[in-house]
Amino acid sequence: MTTAATVSEVRRRFGRTQALDGATFEIGTGVTGLLGPNGAGKTTLLRILATVAAPDSGAVSVFGRDPSVAGQRVEIRRRLGYLPQDPGFQRGFSVFEFIDYVAILKEMTDRHQRHAEVRRVIEAVDLTSVSGKRVRALSGGMRRRVALAASLLGEPQFLVLDEPTAGLDPEQRLRFRELVSRAGEGRAVLLSTHQTEDVAALCQDVVVLDKGRVLFQGTPSDLSAVAAGRVWLADERVGSAELVWRTGEGRFRHLGTPPNRAELVEPTLEDGYLLLVGRFGEEAAA
Amino acid sequence: MSAVLESHVTERQASGATWLAILQLGLREGRRMVLSPVVLLVLGFMALMGGVNVAPQLTDPSLPSRSEAYDLIFFIFALYTGLIFYIACHLVASSARRTKAEGQLQASPLSSRARSAGLCVGVVIGPGLVAVVGMVTLALLGNDITWVYGSQQPVGIAELVQLALTVIGAGMFAVMCATWLRFPGSLPLGLVILVFGTILMSDAERAPINTWPWFAPYIASPDWIDDAWTLMGSQAWHAVYLAGLCALAFCAVMLREREGRARWLVISAGVVAVTAVAGAVQL
Numbered sequence: 001m002t003t004a005a006t007v008s009e010v011r012r013r014f015g016r017t018q019a020l021d022g023a024t025f026e027i028g029t030g031v032t033g034l035l036g037p038n039g040a041g042k043t044t045l046l047r048i049l050a051t052v053a054a055p056d057s058g059a060v061s062v063f064g065r066d067p068s069v070a071g072q073r074v075e076i077r078r079r080l081g082y083l084p085q086d087p088g089f090q091r092g093f094s095v096f097e098f099i100d101y102v103a104i105l106k107e108m109t110d111r112h113q114r115h116a117e118v119r120r121v122i123e124a125v126d127l128t129s130v131s132g133k134r135v136r137a138l139s140g141g142m143r144r145r146v147a148l149a150a151s152l153l154g155e156p157q158f159l160v161l162d163e164p165t166a167g168l169d170p171e172q173r174l175r176f177r178e179l180v181s182r183a184g185e186g187r188a189v190l191l192s193t194h195q196t197e198d199v200a201a202l203c204q205d206v207v208v209l210d211k212g213r214v215l216f217q218g219t220p221s222d223l224s225a226v227a228a229g230r231v232w233l234a235d236e237r238v239g240s241a242e243l244v245w246r247t248g249e250g251r252f253r254h255l256g257t258p259p260n261r262a263e264l265v266e267p268t269l270e271d272g273y274l275l276l277v278g279r280f281g282e283e284a285a286a
Numbered sequence: 287m288s289a290v291l292e293s294h295v296t297e298r299q300a301s302g303a304t305w306l307a308i309l310q311l312g313l314r315e316g317r318r319m320v321l322s323p324v325v326l327l328v329l330g331f332m333a334l335m336g337g338v339n340v341a342p343q344l345t346d347p348s349l350p351s352r353s354e355a356y357d358l359i360f361f362i363f364a365l366y367t368g369l370i371f372y373i374a375c376h377l378v379a380s381s382a383r384r385t386k387a388e389g390q391l392q393a394s395p396l397s398s399r400a401r402s403a404g405l406c407v408g409v410v411i412g413p414g415l416v417a418v419v420g421m422v423t424l425a426l427l428g429n430d431i432t433w434v435y436g437s438q439q440p441v442g443i444a445e446l447v448q449l450a451l452t453v454i455g456a457g458m459f460a461v462m463c464a465t466w467l468r469f470p471g472s473l474p475l476g477l478v479i480l481v482f483g484t485i486l487m488s489d490a491e492r493a494p495i496n497t498w499p500w501f502a503p504y505i506a507s508p509d510w511i512d513d514a515w516t517l518m519g520s521q522a523w524h525a526v527y528l529a530g531l532c533a534l535a536f537c538a539v540m541l542r543e544r545e546g547r548a549r550w551l552v553i554s555a556g557v558v559a560v561t562a563v564a565g566a567v568q569l
Contacts, residue, residue, distance in 0.1 A: 047389075050393045051392075051393060052389060052392045052393050070397075070545045070546070074395050074397065077393060077394060077395040078395045080393055082389075082390060082393035083390070084389035084390050086386065086389070087387070087389065087390050088382075088385040088386030088387035088388070088389070088390075089385060089387055090381040090382060090385050090387055091381060091385060092318070101314060102390065102391070102394065104307055104310050104311050104314060104396075105307070105311070105391060105394035105395070105396045105401065106394050106395060106396075107303035107304060107306075107307040107395050107396065108307075109303050109306040109307055109310060147390060150390060151390070160393075
């Protein structure tokens, strides 16, 4: 496995809020999922890795280069694709014009090659039929795909995606998985999401962040294993469980310490994540 | 994890690509400025109103007389084009901030400074080209016309260059405002400064006598203004002086970013010196 980026003891504070509190991990080739509750510091971390923001302290290295040095930062950006959490679009641009504009900013100066690349990424996100339409006239999901297409320009070696599947319909999410899976072949993709099923389906590595700290880094099956022996089904709600919800079949799925003779079931990645984040919350409160 | 992922892009390819990208960005931004709805609507409206005004005075109803056309184009450029392009250029320069598109753009290899440079190139290529076309038209029309105000000759080449520079200067000022005043309302604030500053400084009776000649001593041909001040000095040097002011606005845009500011301070000091010399020589 090849290292694309390393984050070491990174801290970042916004006023009284400590967004990142000594986060440390490595990102290799393939797709890495970044999970965490709201306010965990995921977006801040992604902005730092995308060289858009700088940490207060700690070290960040992308492709062995230091983003705090201007020349090296440009080198990183030449190999980077970034989809922000809430992408904006200038007024008046059509889908093609916007992506072409971003392509110029990515130093694609050969007009014919650039236009071919713009058409390729538009096709990749299935927007060819609306490429001449104004971006602002599109639905939220389509606009997100426009931004995703822009981030895919030039087949970046490191793709940083902040909640890319928010607002996408199920068919587009599956298409997105195919796209990201292909992007992660021989390259690095960091995928921040709340969709644990996307992580389970796509990622070779998972990082769980909470309160600005890395709680976990490992494979999706490692994360699922966190909940091994702690997930059970019952016909009634058991009060001692940490989390309980009613499934589609009408039974109750419990997370936590099981009672005797509980009907244990195979844990999912989501179970592991929920237990991990829940336990950390209790420890932090204590 | 052992090796570090490497890129196929060579340093030399990347460096050349940056300059070319700034130029291409300038072309794109220049087109956005010229095709701004503000420009199309207001200039179109003015041309229409001017045509309606001129039409009754025509001896030949099919074509305006050369002096009437000259008069119309001259006043549109002298009084309004700079202001219109100020608004258009500001809207383009601030569009990424206003639409919250900066997040994605900031992660691109072209730095904020390079993108600002692209905007300035856009001002020269877009509004600048419009101004040059207007001035060339005036120069062609001005040949052998009977001037409406009875002067012996229309404005000279140096004055036409000055007019073009005021349009470019307004655009540069707009980019400077959008770059430094990054808040809603910076467009009208800059417009107020531009309009009232010009009115104040070009009013010889109100403005301090020592500052007035630096702002508007030779904005029109000596035949136009019956004032001893305007009969002295050099039109050509005033054009150089205005070019210096445009360059200073560009330097101010470049100084917005902290990195590499020392180098741009040195360059700016040089431009200030040249502009000051031109300003003194023009008097």
